[in-house]
Amino acid sequence: MALIKLKKGFDINLKGKISDEKVIDASSSETYAIVPDDFTGVIPRMEKKEGEKVAAGEPLYHDKNDEKVKVTSPVSGTLKQVVRGDRRKILAVIIEPDNEGRAVAFDTRENPKALLLESGLWPMLRQRPYDIVPTSNARPRDIFITAFDSAPLAPSLKLVLGDDEKYLNKAVEVLSTMTDGKVYLGCSPTEQFTDTGAVTNTFSGPHPAGNAGVQVANIKPVNKGEVVWTLDVVTAARIGKLFETGKMDYSTVVAVNGPGVASPAYIKTTMGCTLHSLLDSRLCDNGKEPRIISGNVFTGVKESIEGYLHAPYRHVTVINEINKKDEFMGWASLSPKKYSIYRVFTSWLMGRHKEVDLDAKLNGGERAIVLSGEYDRMLPMDIYAEFLIKAIIAFDIDKMEQLGIYEVAPEDFALAEFADTSKLELQRIVREGLDKMRAEMC
């Protein structure tokens, strides 16, 4: 077991932490939803029609280009609606639960890969390059499991797992059969997972130390032509449980917190539940418009209270949309409430690790990149982030490849996007770059 110390990055001490680690049960959710956009790279083709009955673990749709990749229903019930947007793009698949508890029983003697594909666990894996759901014919060089989430206010994954930690052993055993390389597990110094059978490394340092991309880059970076898989420890435990019991377990513990939550808590629920069932009466009543985020403040998705818990997240954050409206000459402000990683505001007097209440304001207009080294100091990888971003904007494929686009995912740039003085949408730029790159290469 190796200790890898990361220095670059930054931890934001956001207000609204959970003080009580007790897990409470969520109120019942009227509907559940699967959002296809959560499974990047999978183009949905429906298998069920509206009004049809589905059991938990039964496929809702499969990938248009790769029929074996299936997304399954988290609950037993009726397919209520397929919400479509522009050009009939499927935005969400909504299921009304019937509480009959019908669930598909899987045959655990099946070939592990076939079972992963059949059970709908496959789309919860990610592959580098391109940060997409792996294609069904891929065989990864190595598999990386992240055992902690370093994003602001992120839940303790050990707590989310609870008793299911015991299935990790099985998961590692199953995953080992799918790669010629190794299965790695990246732990934080405070939360260790031992005896899992995986090659365990400990990562110390600020966010983004918990990001899969950062861990891969610091263990064995992805080279051109190579494929690695990444997943978090919760998905790993689900895999283990599936192979032990033959049942898919979609239940999860979710951290509901942030400056906009009056009573932050860990809540037990099922994947795809409504945010209403989690946030019911928990929001701060401060007269400010809340921004509800399914996920963390860096990579999460903005949702209304009618929205749903997105599949990749065990986290719902609520911040205020705007804390202070029409701020007069904000650029000259001496207010210690203006939070910055630079010492250009008086907030540095309070210390940069003080608990802060940040809103969704952009705090400035979009500009050309001016300050140098801003992105690099937020990305603990051997990559010239700024040059890579410029290559992506210019869509210079050769340069992108040379500068290491295969190693990155949008989430790796989230912290840089937060810190960016020029307010560029780095994650969107990287996502588009990866998509174009993939279209070009395939």
Place this chain on the structure above:
Amino acid sequence: MDKIKPHFQEGGKLSKLESVYDGMETFLFTPNTTSRSGVHIHDSNDMKRTMITVVVALVPCLLFAMYNIGFQHFKAIGMEATFGQMFLFGLLAMLPVIVVSYVVGLGIEFIGAQIHHKEIQEGFLVTGILIPLIVPINTPLWMTAVATAFAVIFAKEIFGGTGMNIFNVALITRAFLFFAYPSEMSGDSAFVKLDSAFGYGGGNVVDGFSGATPLGEVATNFDHFSTSTLDAFIGLIPGSPGETSMIAILIGAAILLFTGIASWRVMLSVFAGGLAMGAVAHAFATPETLYNAAHLDPLTQVCLGGFAFAAVFMATDPVTGARTKIGQYIYGFLIGVFAILIRVYNGGYPEGAMLAVLLMNAFAPLIDYCVVQVNINRRAKRAKAQ
């Protein structure tokens, strides 16, 4: 502001002033725009605050410049004056230059922004204050205006505005003046204001007065050179307004470094390069040498002329400088070396800091290219090893 907004939007009566309105609005009120995609929270620091921080860092130089202009003036006309009188004279002398610099530069930026339907960029906030600080005080205002216009249009706008320029805009202004009107830019009469400012001050120059800068003296009249390193450090000597006082510059440097806006790597390595080259020149100076400046010891070298100002405020411009960490060391060091090299061994130019920075501006992309190429090669090698 919201009430008059419709007039400025497309189709409104004043839509031609859209950018100006937008500029004023964002100047007065921090926009309420919230993040649409990507991260939900953003750092409070934006380009406005960044630029204002640099301006704040320049304030000590500006204040000292005003005082020194008055000090030199009253010294030249042999009159006793109080601190207040000196400062007032300097203020009156500097104000027109600052106004001209901002009006011309910002005017062009506003027009440029409107043509491209873009937001007004903040870059000129800093350039506009740098120009009065590096242009000799006796430069006719129309020359400053022409030079500023030239620099903003040809060194910045044609490249795409703030963040896209290759050469430092303020230095292009200075270089334009230097090469277009050489007689006004050097010699004994350029750096000390002798006539009155708005009717204030003025008088007959005392006998035996020379307004030459110390470096000018070194180049042409070395026998008379009497400026001590301490004088140069404090800065009550003739020179371009903002460049004389090492103390004021160091205060500015402290602000830039503390806030994290400027790169300490660049700053440090410029001084290192200057000291190194100064030491080399000093070591090779023989009593017969024609290069007078070689006789100066390295410490005096970096205290004199525009060297320190260039190191702190010009070389650290992130847009025109090297952007990689290793590149910044190389870039800064070479600026220091070239500045002293030009100063000592080129008889034509008593000061080399400006030219050294401009020269290295041109080479910064090459330095970065080489540094990034090392990373690219390492990645390629790693892939091959598989």
